[in-house]
Amino acid sequence: MLNVFLTAMIVTLASGTAFVLYCRWRYPEPHLNWSEVDVESISFPPDFLWGAATAAHQVEGGLHNNWSVFEESRGLEKSGEACDHWNRWKEDFEMLSELGLTTYRFSIEWSRLEPEPGKWDSAPLQVYSDMVDDLLNRGIRPVVTLHHFSHPAWWEDRGGFSKKENLPEFIAYCERVFETLSDRVDVWCTINEPTVFSSMGYTLGQFPPGHRSIRQTLRIMRNLMRAHAALYASLKSRRPDASIGVAKNVTLFDPLNRWSPIDWAVARLLDWLWSGAWQRGILSGRMLGSRVRGSKNSLDFIGLNYYTHFLTGLFMPTTGELAFARRENEVSTEFGYPMYAEGFRRAIEKVSVLNVPIEITENGVADSNDVLRPEHLMRHLWVLSEAISDGYDIKSFHHWSLMDNFEWAEGYSMRFGLYEVDFDTQERNLRKSGELYRKIITEHMKT
Ligand code: FCB
DSSP: OHHHHHHHHHHHHHHHHHHHHHHHHHSOOOOOOGGGOOTTOOOOOTTOEEEEEOOHHHHSOSOOSHHHHHHHHHTOOOOTTTTOHHHHHHHHHHHHHHHTOSEEEEEOOHHHHOSBTTBOOHHHHHHHHHHHHHHHHTTOEEEEEEESSOOOHHHHHTTGGGOGGGHHHHHHHHHHHHHHHTTTOOEEEEEEOHHHHHHHHHTSOOSTTOOOOHHHHHHHHHHHHHHHHHHHHHHHHHOTTSEEEEEEEOOEEEESSTTOHHHHHHHHHHHIIIIIHHHHHHHHSEETTEEOTTOTTOOSEEEEEOOOEEEEOSSOOOSSSOOOOOOTTOOBOTTSSBOOTHHHHHHHHHHHTTOSOEEEEEEOOOOTTSSSHHHHHHHHHHHHHHHHHTTOOEEEEEEEOSBOOOOGGGGGGOOOOSEEEETTTTEEEEOHHHHHHHHHHHHHHHO
16 A cells, blocks of 8 residues: 555656646746846837727726626726727827828727727728728828727627627628728737737636636637638738638646645636637647637738736635735736846747737837836837847837727726826826937838
8 A cells, every 4th residue: 555655646746746847847937137148239120110009998988888887787997988099090190290100000999980799980981981081191000900909888788798699780880981991001910919808808717708617718708719710811802812810818827836736727827828728729720629610821920019027826825816926036027026127038939820920919018117118128228129030020029009008907007008197187208218218119111
């Protein structure tokens, strides 16, 4: 009996150690000594595109959709007027020119276009069309996102993405937008951050509809892939040379304790659920055990949203606010997660297996006093510049965000803008980091 027990112990210990050693070799977690890195030595190709990003619900104001209903029912801070961008977009686009941007990513608000099922309002679509014209006149490339976390409240009531039979309504809305704008808009993101949408809305319950069910999460993940694949086919059939992609959040999962097989197992599992399953959907046409018609190779580019890595372990919160751990040498950002620019390279490498050009569709930091943002920007641009010179095909960088805005479950407390916004007066002011970004753009467009 003792022999059996001892043998079992030895086998467990040996396999645990082998697993840890394998993981440490296969998934290194580099950390640079930033004081030795010359972050100013960067170079970008002359046709590299410099941008910023926003999303409709976060800036436009005056919306009635799944989010406004959720804010109300959960007693969250209300998005309300937001940046009043719907009325001020012309002035706001001046800011894009002031920064010298050459690309701008924004999203379309479905609830404006179809406020009631089947009742279409053409006026808002005309406004989006005017925005596109204005951007083009300024020499700025528009990048349109069709779904950035928000959709009509009536569609949410019908179950939104949780029901396969609802997808044709979503696709009909997208086709309508595409038909109006695709004569001038070349680059399209179908869905913003499918994994954030499904995990925040259906596992952690912090986004609408506030559910907490793994089964539902998996169903949403599949349906988002179905929606993306169907959209890809439909939009490409309308305009084959349009460039259609997804904005994928790549959060890296690293073990809190690098000696712990359990922490490694949790990290690998989360990485698989967050990025692996989704990538497999694109590479093989299968998502979480189901075949998804048309998902194989349904990308012309991959949008990368990179913010941080997440240190995982056995005792991780599964409810309420996430607690973020950080390494000793890392600085915490206002959001709570660490600044880890080294991970930007890992995220680029990860999405590069998809074998399509990369657009950085989001990167930035919550920093109300603008003390960390300049360093954050420089480090990430340095990593980007290195990746490009090492041969990665990266077309653009969109800073999140152009201006402070409504940060979802965090409301107005998180300030991500190159421009600071005073939400009482709607005054915008360029931050020091905005000036720095402008300087970098000017210098690198000359070369
Ligand atoms: C991303 C979202 C974006 C913004 C940033 C901070 O996950 O796509 O809308 O909230 O985080």
